[in-house]
């Protein structure tokens with residue numbers, strides 16, 4: 393009886409006695425989240441490292457410098473000071489240009505950044521972080537009315553640029569020569585035309601992607617992975633009736649482009665991917681991952697024909713709004729701070745969160761387990777990913793939630809991210825002993841264990 397009481401009391405004392413900060417990893421930056429998200433995996437902790445940004449979007453690491461596109465400002469650099477994880481970040485403005493709104497790619501001392509209309513190239517002197525005046529390398533990209541991001545990715549001697557459709561459903565984008573809802577690539581190994589390439593000078597990499605905001609080359613250097621924001625307010629014709637399917641359809645898509653076979657069609661604006669059609673369309677055989685048509689002259693069967701339409705490799709819940717995808721390479725990371733090596737090669741995707749769903753969904757960061765050169769889950773899975781961080785009260789979203797946008801791992805294995813609506817920059821790293829214990833203490837498991845001991849004591 394006394395033993396039980398001692399054990400129960402011992403647990404409480406141990407929790408109180410834990411140091412608030414572990415020796416290896418300072419996490420007390422002194423900054424608190426505007427809307428603190430829930431950590432969904434005990435292996436990690438998450439902290440704000442900077443706030444007060446205007447609207448931070450893409451983020452990239454280069455030469456020990458974290459560079460952020462702060463929409464409304466330009467390019468901003470953060471350099472870490474003395475303490476690990478969170479403390480002592482210093483900020484400087486590298487480029488003042490309020491047109492820069494999302495895209496960012498860096499190679500050596502060359503920085504590429506995009507506005508709605510242009511891709512600019514800068515040279516940075518890393519010793520004093522001075523940046524040259526811009527050279528315009530692509531012009532005339534302003535083809536889409538309300539999807540304004542032009543995401544950039546470098547590979548071999550190319551720059552890839554992704555642009556969305558002009559509107560929710562843009563009929564014209566079914567034609568690749570229309571220029572919207574597609575990815576193009578531009579050569580960087582020769583001379584760039586004076587004034588920059590025109591959009592249509594770029595080689596077509598893919599089309600029929602409604603708004604592939606996140607694009608990242610896979611570890612094999614041959615497969616481009618894209619996360620596509622699919623349509624809102626969708627209806628589907630079934631048995632002559634128009635059925636409102638928008639709440640849980642269509643899926644957001646994780647697509648893959650084989651760079652040895654480019655120029656393929658990915659379905660939009662005719663074909664979409666089922667997430668949950670069964671609960672709204674009676675008698676349907678459409679399951680998660682299946683393709684369906686919303687236009688009269690294309691059948692569901694034709695959408696399912698991979699000669700016509702390339703389906704996604706994985707589905708994500710409708711309206712999650714995936715904006716970035718990054719892979720974790722655990723080689724050579726600093727195990728004092730890195731996220732677990734068990735996640736080596738896995739993909740991480742930011743979900744900006746829904747507006748077209750009640751209750752809201754998204755508003756977090758998910759991990760997609762990976763095996764070989766593809767997701768571990770099959771294409772028809774609904775559970776091919778899981779949240780590691782998510783807004784704590786989805787009912788309060790969007791205004792009372794963080795909204796993740798850009799993601800970037802540093803060489804030490806920490807994942808950095810931006811939240812545009814809250815103006816925050818945050819880091820996800822290995823759980824500190826204190827934060828892990830506190831989370832466990834607050835979990836119902838510990839509550840049950842402790843109250844069980846107490847109850848046993850009282851009864852006996």
Ligand SMILES: *[C@@H]1O[C@H](CO)[C@@H](O)[C@H](O)[C@H]1NC(C)=O
Pocket residue numbers: 517520521522
């Ligand atoms: C930084 O380097 C650039 C050349 O890369 C030079 O023009 C500039 O004067 C330098 N600034 C300082 C403060 O040294």
Ligand SMILES: *[C@@H]1O[C@H](CO)[C@@H](O)[C@H](O)[C@H]1NC(C)=O
Pocket residue numbers: 517518519520
């Ligand atoms: C870069 O800046 C440093 C420090 O100002 C300067 O000494 C160096 O010459 C610059 N490098 C180039 C390539 O201009």
Ligand SMILES: *[C@@H]1O[C@H](CO)[C@@H](O)[C@H](O)[C@H]1NC(C)=O
Pocket residue numbers: 455500501518519
């Ligand atoms: C990184 O910056 C240092 C100076 O801070 C410079 O010596 C080095 O060449 C830079 N590396 C690259 C890849 O530019």
Ligand SMILES: *[C@@H]1O[C@H](CO)[C@@H](O)[C@H](O)[C@H]1NC(C)=O
Pocket residue numbers: 549579581582583
């Ligand atoms: C640039 O790279 C492409 C593709 O690898 C190649 O076909 C082309 O000849 C190269 N151009 C120059 C000027 O090196």
Ligand SMILES: *[C@@H]1O[C@H](CO)[C@@H](O)[C@H](O)[C@H]1NC(C)=O
Pocket residue numbers: 561624625626627
């Ligand atoms: C779906 O149907 C509703 C009701 O008729 C309509 O308001 C909405 O615009 C339709 N959605 C699309 C994408 O056309």
Ligand SMILES: *[C@@H]1O[C@H](CO)[C@@H](O)[C@H](O)[C@H]1NC(C)=O
Pocket residue numbers: 563566687689690
């Ligand atoms: C279906 O019809 C639309 C509108 O008439 C047209 O733009 C589209 O090209 C057609 N699609 C196919 C696959 O025939």
Ligand SMILES: *[C@@H]1O[C@H](CO)[C@@H](O)[C@H](O)[C@H]1NC(C)=O
Pocket residue numbers: 697698699700
């Ligand atoms: C798929 O589409 C291709 C070209 O459009 C066609 O030749 C083929 O017969 C179709 N396959 C099936 C199973 O319908």
